[in-house]
Amino acid sequence: MLAPLALLDQLQARLDETIGLLPTATAGGFASLILELPRTLTLAPELGHPGFSFTHGQQGELRAGCGMAAQWTAQGPGRLETLRARAQTLIRHWHQYDPDETGFAGFALLGFAASPSPARSARPPQAGAELPNALLWLPELGLCTRAGQSALVLTTPLPVAPGILRERWRGWLAQLVTALAAPLPEPLTPSPLTALGSLPGLADWQALVQEALAEIRRGSLEKVVLCRRLGLKGRRSFDPRRLLAALAYLFPACQVISIRRHGTRFVAATPERLVRVVGRQVEVDAIAGTAARSASAAADAALTAALRASDKERREHAMVVEAVRAVLDDCCDEVRVPAAPGVMQLHNAQHLWSPLSGRLREDTDLFTLATRLHPTPATNGKPQAAARDWLDRVEPLERGWYTGAAGILEPDPSGRLNADLWVLLRYAEVSGDEARLYAGAGIVRGSDPLAEWRETGHKLAAVATALQFA
Numbered sequence: 392m393l394a395p396l397a398l399l400d401q402l403q404a405r406l407d408e409t410i411g412l413l414p415t416a417t418a419g420g421f422a423s424l425i426l427e428l429p430r431t432l433t434l435a436p437e438l439g440h441p442g443f444s445f446t447h448g449q450q451g452e453l454r455a456g457c458g459m460a461a462q463w464t465a466q467g468p469g470r471l472e473t474l475r476a477r478a479q480t481l482i483r484h485w486h487q488y489d490p491d492e493t494g495f496a497g498f499a500l501l502g503f504a505a506s507p508s509p510a511r512s513a514r515p516p517q518a519g520a521e522l523p524n525a526l527l528w529l530p531e532l533g534l535c536t537r538a539g540q541s542a543l544v545l546t547t548p549l550p551v552a553p554g555i556l557r558e559r560w561r562g563w564l565a566q567l568v569t570a571l572a573a574p575l576p577e578p579l580t581p582s583p584l585t586a587l588g589s590l591p592g593l594a595d596w597q598a599l600v601q602e603a604l605a606e607i608r609r610g611s612l613e614k615v616v617l618c619r620r621l622g623l624k625g626r627r628s629f630d631p632r633r634l635l636a637a638l639a640y641l642f643p644a645c646q647v648i649s650i651r652r653h654g655t656r657f658v659a660a661t662p663e664r665l666v667r668v669v670g671r672q673v674e675v676d677a678i679a680g681t682a683a684r685s686a687s688a689a690a691d692a693a694l695t696a697a698l699r700a701s702d703k704e705r706r707e708h709a710m711v712v713e714a715v716r717a718v719l720d721d722c723c724d725e726v727r728v729p730a731a732p733g734v735m736q737l738h739n740a741q742h743l744w745s746p747l748s749g750r751l752r753e754d755t756d757l758f759t760l761a762t763r764l765h766p767t768p769a770t771n772g773k774p775q776a777a778a779r780d781w782l783d784r785v786e787p788l789e790r791g792w793y794t795g796a797a798g799i800l801e802p803d804p805s806g807r808l809n810a811d812l813w814v815l816l817r818y819a820e821v822s823g824d825e826a827r828l829y830a831g832a833g834i835v836r837g838s839d840p841l842a843e844w845r846e847t848g849h850k851l852a853a854v855a856t857a858l859q860f861a
């Protein structure tokens with residue numbers, strides 16, 4: 392491994408050799424320089440804010456970004472159309488240079504809140520207000536790892552004075568090398584957390600589930616996903632690197648996400664991919680139907696068997712599969728749907744899981760797919776519009792980005808936009824020694840209010856367990 396100074400010298404020398412490739416005098420657009428990083432990153436270094444990271448342990452993939460070469464925001468029902476126009480303009484005027492032939496490309500974060508409408512003032516304010524409703528964020532420094540290889544991507548708006556750019560990028564390299572040299576935080580013994588209360592509380596939750604069941608009996612809804620928020624306080628300020636390392640360790644099959652623009656950090660460890668588009672290949676996860684885990688192998692197997700056999704859990708799951716299949720049938724050829732769901736086992740819970748796929752038709756794109764898919768009945772309900780209206784009226788909190796989606800957007804060599812977007816589940820807003828965790832449960836005919844409350848408890852345990860180690 393290279394010593395920090397040697398690494399910095401090496402990166403700065405390579406920057407000096409290659410920076411001349413960039414069309415710094417071009418009026419408008421962006422330029423990126425992609426350089427090999429002679430280190431494999433498995434966790435994103437902490438480079439301050441604004442910054443974001445996406446880490447998938449099992450897939451061995453990492454994307455992180457910091458600083459802001461540009462950002463575009465939108466809200467309202469046409470929010471993704473607005474961002475599509477921005478993204479298309481961006482890729483038409485984005486000059487990328489990969490002199491080390493790493494094969495990586497410059498990338499942006501694409502993310503959006505659960506609801507396209509701005510927060511309603513009647514609801515309690517929520518920290519998620521720090522994030523715009525929908526966002527396309529092009530970082531100044533990007534870091535990526537795939538298949539054991541890592542690279543960095545430096546991006547600038549054009550035109551730019553070459554001398555200023557060189558100094559600015561040398562500064563980023565110094566910051567990166569310092570962050571990489573920082574020792575990994577020691578694992579701590581878990582520290583107890585104090586509950587600050589749930590919104591809604593248990594009694595209100597039970598009443599809300601009864602209301603939902605009455606609506607289901609009346610026939611206006613078939614399913615609705617109710618959520619709650621739990622406040623937790625730690626004995627110490629939560630350390631972001633320890634938190635993200637704990638999430639990545641506990642949830643290797645999940646996408647571990649961190650987004651920080653100002654004071655609050657938004658984290659998620661989500662098992663559910665909203666949509667991945669690579670070229671014409673489309674993949675979507677349908678995940679719904681949940682059981683607890685047990686430390687005893689026999690009891691765990693019994694829980695899995697009961698989950699597979701449960702009529703209520705299978706109905707809850709089937710509604711998500713049908714909704715996703717309907718969108719893929721409209722937008723894709725060669726749609727594949729598993730004959731029966733598998734089970735995805737996570738540290739804190741297990742879910743019925745159906746991975747669907749298709750081949751994107753020429754006349755559509757990932758923005759259409761994302762708009763049509765989101766929100767699936769896994770986080771909203773069925774029918775989509777009726778569930779959304781009912782939740783808007785009845786749910787006592789703003790979801791913010793919880794059950795929204797976020798992921799990476801990047802152009803492929805043919806100029807198409809690829810993306811990997813994840814539903815923001817197992818989600819929390821973390822600030823100092825306090826965290827607000829969100830979880831929901833799908834209510835269908837046959838749901839039991841107390842069992843659904845316990846289910847949200849299993850889901851909340853995902854981030855809560857990691858927080859104890861932070």
Ligand SMILES: C=C(O[C@H]1C=CC=C(C(=O)O)[C@@H]1O)C(=O)O
Binds near residue numbers: 616663768769830831
């Ligand atoms: C709404 C959440 O989970 C969804 C995803 C998987 C299983 C679910 C369920 O069984 O209810 C939910 O649909 C959440 O984790 O907050």
